[in-house]
Amino acid sequence: MIPRLPDAFLGAPLAHRALHDVTDGRPENSRAAIRAAIDHGYGIEIDVQLSADNQAMVFHDYALDRLAEGTGPVRVVPAGTLGQTPLKGGYEGIPTLPEVLEIVAGQVPLLIEIKDQDGAMGDDIGPLEQATAAALNGYDGPVALMSFNPHSVARMAALCPDIPRGLVTGAYAADDWPLNAATRDHLRGIPDFDGVGASFISHEAADLARQRVADLKDAGANILCWTIRSLAEEAQAREVAQNVTFEGYLAPHPG
Template sequence: MTPRLPAAFLGAPLAHRALHDVTDGRPENSRAAIRAAIKHGYGIEIDVQLSADNQAMVFHDYALDRLAHGTGPVRVVPAGTLSETPLKGGDEGIPILTEVLTLVAGQVPLLIEIKDQDGAMGDAIGPLEQATADALQGYAGPVALMSFNPHSVARMGELCPDIPRGIVTSSYKAADWPLNDETRDHLRTIPDFDRVGASFISHEITDLDRPRVADLKAKGANILCWTVKSPEQEAQARQVAQNITFEGYLAPHPG
């Protein structure tokens, strides 16, 4: 049976890359941003990338340059070095997923996005999925997994069959995605939802009126969305989405 999202994921809004704000010393996906999200009672969305020694690192980009005081690909650097590589706008290094799981400790829902390691949404995956599954062994809090790459979602179903999984979905505009036309056209229609055992999608906010989204919702899929950046956007998104991933403001709690 396909595992469903716990009710907690449809309640408190989800802080995108945790409750980050570099003006307050809280970089994206940092421990400080995670602590702030917990303090405010928000769910948390984080990203994981792979280190050179096959550890799941909580970090969004494929390269260090934008977010950390380093340069080059994350995946060629060992976890210990990444942990000591300071995040820009904060006073800490890049966290390992196991550290974040210990920090969150089931206090709020945790949504983990596994970044595509194939480079073209293909099936050259595996080590990051395994590292994520290893880190999650024994974790008892509300947690869910998702990826843009359906192959990754399917692999997590094999490794963590009891953890809810979903697909991050998009309009896949050519200007935003350096993929070939065939791949973008395929992913845009979300054809892999049932095949990978997904129970939810997290869809691009500007594309929520897509008929396929309405079709999945009508069939019982949970609909999340990314990324809401204002109360006005939130009001629009909630006409379709059951919960939001947000940044840049303090989203109100429902009820």
């Protein structure tokens, strides 16, 4: 049976890369941003990348340059070194997924995006999925997994069959995605939803009017969306989406 997204993921809004604000010392995906989201009662969306020694690191970008006091790819640096690499605008290094799970400890829903490691949304994957599954072993809080790469989601179905899983989806505009046209066209249609045993999508907010999204919702899929940056955007997105991933403002709690 395909695991369903817990109701907790359809309640409190989801803080994108946690409740980050570098003006307050809370970089993206940092421990400080995670604690702030918990304090505000928000769900949390985080990203994981792979270290050189096959550890799941909570970090969005493939390279260190934008977010951390370092340069070059994350995946060539050991976890211990990454942990000592300061995040820009904060006071700490890059956390591992086990560290973040220990902080969250089931207090709020946690949505984990596994970043594509193939480079072209193909099947050259495995170590990051394995590291993520190992970290989640024994975690009993509300958690769900997702990726843009359907191969990654399928691998998580095999590794963690009881954890809800979904696809991150969107319009796949050529200017935004360095993928060939055939791959963009394939992913845009979300044809892998049933094959990977997904129960939800997190869809690009500006593309929520796509018919395929409506069809999935009608068939019982849960619809989340990314990334909302204002109350006005949130109101429009909620005409389709059941919850939002937000940043840059404090999204209101339902009710």
